[in-house]
Amino acid sequence: MASIGAWILPALVALTILVAWRRGVPMYDEFVDGAAEGLRLGLRLIPLIIGIYIAIGLFRESGALDWLGRAAAPVLAHAGFPPEILPLMIIRPFSNAAAMGVIAELLAEHGPDSFIGLLASIMQGSSETTFYVATLYLGSAGVRRPLHTVHLCLLGDLIGYVAALWITSSLA
Amino acid sequence: MINAVWASMILCGIAFAVARGDAGMITATIFGQAANGLAAALNLLAIIAVWFGLSRIAERSGLLAGLARAIAPLLRPLFPELPKGHPAFSAMAMNLAANVLGLANAATPFGLQAMKQLQELNPRPDTATPAMITFLALNSACATILPATAIALRAQAGAADPNLIIVPAALSSGAAMVGVILIDRWLRAARRR
Incomplete structure (x- = not known):
């Protein structure tokens, strides 16, 4: 392929x-x-990209991302998502490169054919770097008021995640 | 929304670093990430130049219009406010086609072009139009038949069958696409009322 x-x-x-x-x-x-x-x-995109990179880097390197992951784990477990997958759900809408890092880590830790490994790779394939794309696209057009754009896009990612969970469960 | 998320990420990051007694990483991360962002942006700049150049050739030769004609019937009902045959349809069609094939880098320049053309129809240039919202939602939830990144990562990790995820990823991204189309239709109807 x-x-x-x-x-x-x-x-x-x-x-x-x-x-x-x-x-x-x-x-x-x-x-x-x-x-x-x-x-x-x-x-016109250069400053937008630099701004996004700084925010993502500070959030990840400071440990804030890890903390958010631990805090939200119980909610996820209720929906049937393994808590290990949370950093991917948080990072995926922001940065493709960072999401690749998270998935590589998950595949190495749990194995590519494990439930978590399959779920992580299917989620990666079925979602988008929503904040990045929305900021970039709207910013390049000069739009400052996105209305409900980001909410709708995130909802799409969420539907993709739930579908991925459902499909992975029927595979494993 | 984006401003609030951006500011929260930075303020949370600084607060966590200070709480951990590791304030030194803040300065290093800000400037290190600025350099990483610049490198990524320059790389993207080169790709955008290539794709804008190629898409101009495709545009002048009528190729883009041909492809758009194939996909436009699918897009038309989702963008009732756009004039028939508007150039944004071709750019959006090319963007979605590249997304379907998993060519993320190729998709971005077409997406930016589409936004530029949609912005020309915008009566209030600082506010997103319904067409922009629909397009970004489609772009974000676009069905993928070739999740190239995930396949490469799986092959690297020694998966028994790296391609195993192609059909599941297509199904779940297809579900996301149908979902956002339905929600978008509903939101547009609710706005008109």
Whole structure:
């Protein structure tokens, strides 16, 4: 399956350029124009990303994340989630890289084919770095009042988590 | 909301570090993470430049419009307020297609482009429109047929079958997608009343 993923991107690039060539589009000129527009937009993202990284780093490195995990464990156990999974649920909406670290840790500790290992990898595959994406997308458009955007996105992640728990339970 | 979460994370972090008598890590973490964030942002900048360039070629050659035509019928009922054939449909369709394939890096530039185009229709530019909310919810809960990251992590940890999670992840992300679509429909109806 990894090999399919590796071919999707080159195939898409080749197809794009071949179609453009056949239709007489000045490919390189258009590429440069588009890339320039992308860079102008991208420059506005740098401060947003730096801000998010600082908040995540302080929260994790100070031990606040661990504390929150211990505090919420009983609530989770009631819903049927193993408490070990909580750091992943908290971190996942904020940072993909940090979530990968949490999952690698869980897989090494409990085994990739254990209940916790399966649940963690299915949850990773079925959720999104919601705070990161919402901040980035709304910030890049210049929107300051997100209304209920984040709540709805988090609700989507929660539905994904519950479905993942349900499906993993029927697998194991 | 985002401002409150951001501020709480920083204040909690500082409070915990001070309570543990480890105030020294605060300064180191702030500037270390600023450097990490800058590195990540520059990396993203390069990827955005490439994808904006390629998507411009695809746009001019009519390829993007073709793909959007295939996906737009699925999106149209979710965005009744957008004019038919609006360019945001293509960007959103490309973003969701990249998400489905697990190409997170490829998805972001299209998502940003979609937001820019949705913002051009926004009568109150400082406030999210219903279309933006629907799009972000779809993006956040998008069904995945190739959870590449999780598969790679499992292979690394020596799983018997790293691909075992593909169908379960597709099912649970599909459930999340159906869930947010229904909730979004309900919220839009409630707002109109």
